[in-house]
Amino acid sequence: MTTVAAYAAPAAKAPLERTTIERRAVREFDVLIDIKFAGICHSDIHQVREGWGEAIFPMVPGHEIAGVVSEVGPGVTKYKVGDRVGVGCLVDSCRECDNCKAGQEQHCVRGAVQTYNGIGRDGEPTYGGYATHVVVDENFVVRIPDGLSLDVAAPLLCAGITTYAPLKQWGAGPGKKVAVVGLGGLGHVGVKIAHALGAEVTVLSQSLRKKDDGLKLGADHYYATSDPKTFEELAGSFDLIVSTVSAPLDFGAYLSLLRTGGALVNVGVPEEPVAFHPFSLIGGNKILAGSMIGGIPETQEMLDFCAEHAIGAEIERIAASEINEAYERVLASDVRYRFVIDTATI
Numbered sequence: 001m002t003t004v005a006a007y008a009a010p011a012a013k014a015p016l017e018r019t020t021i022e023r024r025a026v027r028e029f030d031v032l033i034d035i036k037f038a039g040i041c042h043s044d045i046h047q048v049r050e051g052w053g054e055a056i057f058p059m060v061p062g063h064e065i066a067g068v069v070s071e072v073g074p075g076v077t078k079y080k081v082g083d084r085v086g087v088g089c090l091v092d093s094c095r096e097c098d099n100c101k102a103g104q105e106q107h108c109v110r111g112a113v114q115t116y117n118g119i120g121r122d123g124e125p126t127y128g129g130y131a132t133h134v135v136v137d138e139n140f141v142v143r144i145p146d147g148l149s150l151d152v153a154a155p156l157l158c159a160g161i162t163t164y165a166p167l168k169q170w171g172a173g174p175g176k177k178v179a180v181v182g183l184g185g186l187g188h189v190g191v192k193i194a195h196a197l198g199a200e201v202t203v204l205s206q207s208l209r210k211k212d213d214g215l216k217l218g219a220d221h222y223y224a225t226s227d228p229k230t231f232e233e234l235a236g237s238f239d240l241i242v243s244t245v246s247a248p249l250d251f252g253a254y255l256s257l258l259r260t261g262g263a264l265v266n267v268g269v270p271e272e273p274v275a276f277h278p279f280s281l282i283g284g285n286k287i288l289a290g291s292m293i294g295g296i297p298e299t300q301e302m303l304d305f306c307a308e309h310a311i312g313a314e315i316e317r318i319a320a321s322e323i324n325e326a327y328e329r330v331l332a333s334d335v336r337y338r339f340v341i342d343t344a345t346i
Contacts, residue, residue, distance in 0.1 A: 001025055005346045006131035007320050008058040012050040015324045018346065021060060021127050023135045031079050031138050032071035033087065038129035039064030039155035039313070040339040042185060042246055043269075045327050047117050051271040055117050062129025062341075063089040063115040066144060066154035076138045084144040086303070088157035089293050091115050091126060091140045103297040105140075130323065132346055142300045145307035152312025155185065155338040156303060158293065159313060163190030163242060164302040166265040166291035167197060170240045174198040179234075179241040179257065181225075183210045183217075185330075186244035186267060188337040189313055191217045193302075194242075196309040202238070204230070204254075213336065217314075231256060236284075244268045251276035255286050263287035313338045319345035 001022045008019045026032050044061035046052050065087040069079050079085060093100050093108035100108050113120050116128030128134075144153045163186055172178045178199040180190045187203070194201045195218025202221040203214040211222040223230045234257050241257060243249060246268040254264055255276070264287070281288055294302065306312065314337045318326055326339040 002133070004131055004133045006060045006127065007323055007346060008060045008127075008130070009048045010058050012055060012057065013048070016048070016130070018320070019058065021131060023133055024122075024124070026071050026073050026135055028073045028075035029138050030073045030135050031069055031076060031085070031141050033065070033067040033085060033134050033136065033141070034070040035065055035067040035129055035132060035134055035343045037066045037151045037154040038062040038341045038343055039158065040323070040326055040330065040341065041155075041158050042330060043158070045330060046246070046269075046271065048327075052269070056119075056125050059117055060127035060130050061116055062131070063087070064154045064157045064159070065115070065129035065134060066150040066157070070133070072138075078138045079141060079143075084146070084150060085141050086144050086153060086157045087115060087129065087134060087136050087141055088161060088299055089115055091136050092121055095139070103295040105295045106293045130320070130341060130343075130346070132343055140296060142296065142303060145304060147307035147310070148303070148312055151317060151340050152315055153303070153306075154340050155189065155313035155315065156306055157299070159186045159189045159338065160193070160306060161294040161299045161302050162186055162267045162291070163244065164193050164305070165294040165298060166242050166267060166289075167194050167199075167240070168298075169291065170263050170265060172197045172199040172240055176200070176239045177202070177237055179204050179238045180219075181241060181243040181249070181254070182245035182268065183214050183337070184244060184333065185313075185335070185338045188213070188217055189311070190242055190244060191219050192311045193306070195219070196305070196311060202234075204241075238262055240265065242267060246270050248272060248274045251288065252280040255280040255288065258284065258286050260284045261286070263289055265289045265291050267291050313340075315340045317342050321345065
């Protein structure tokens with residue numbers, strides 16, 4: 001076991017504070033990563049505040065981890081000391097079920113082990129990336145291409161794969177009209193990726209406050225959802241809508257924006273249930289779907305794609321002492337567009 005510095009929430013809704021945690025000793029197939037940067041995801045806030053249900057405390061959040069390999073176990077073949085690597089939302093799975101064998105470890109039938117607020121296969125709680133080091137099995141580590149700097153790459157480990165996966169699955173590309181709901185931590189990366197895939201991209205946001213940003217990031221159009229005329233003007237327009245917001249949506253209104261056979265895919269998760277009428281699906285053979293991150297192979301594919309197209313997150317670097325303030329600013333939509341912790345400050 002190794003003692004490392006970290007920032008943790010000691011209890012639900014409590015401010016995060018500096019502490020120390022124990023990391024396991026490096027096992028045969030483990031990689032020890034010197035964490036350089038850790039992104040702050042809205043899901044960190046949901047879980048620290050138990051918005052998604054009962055959680056495990058003390059909690060060290062963080063599943064957008066970028067760093068450098070500092071030690072490898074004797075059986076490791078994929079990485080060596082000095083490699084630039086990342087860790088996303090999961091650090092283990094059963095590896096035996098059909099989903100795991102298909103590279104869909106996030107849907108492990110026996111339950112994937114989450115990077116934090118989870119229980120590992122050894123029965124110990126998992127602690128995330130708001131720390132100086134982490135130990136992870138090599139099969140749940142991805143390589144960060146040289147073309148991406150570590151600070152802008154860190155948020156891609158969640159925000160990148162969370163938007164890349166549905167855009168790929170639902171065929172975003174030339175000739176397709178794609179809308180991204182929300183221009184936040186997830187949405188701004190989704191716009192960049194959809195644009196790079198060749199789709200015609202529209203941002204649907206509550207207001208036009210971020211319109212200039214949206215267009216610079218690659219959007220072709222930008223509309224305010226607070227204006228009822230938006231839903232009249234765009235009715236039947238889109239092949240695909242990806243909702244990145246964690247606020248409840250009026251599904252009927254958004255489904256009306258789809259073409260026949262179009263899909264509304266949710267990657268944001270509100271804390272309360274959402275109701276809709278099935279008629280809004282039946283008319284036009286529309287699809288209401290969800291998507292949860294991606295497996296390890298697709299996460300690597302996403303990073304390679306982002307490096308090829310010079311896509312990184314738009315970030316604001318912060319010191320660890322600013323985490324609690326950053327949480328409040330995320331809730332107030334006061335970030336353009338992802339906070340990234342410089343873990344040297346822990």
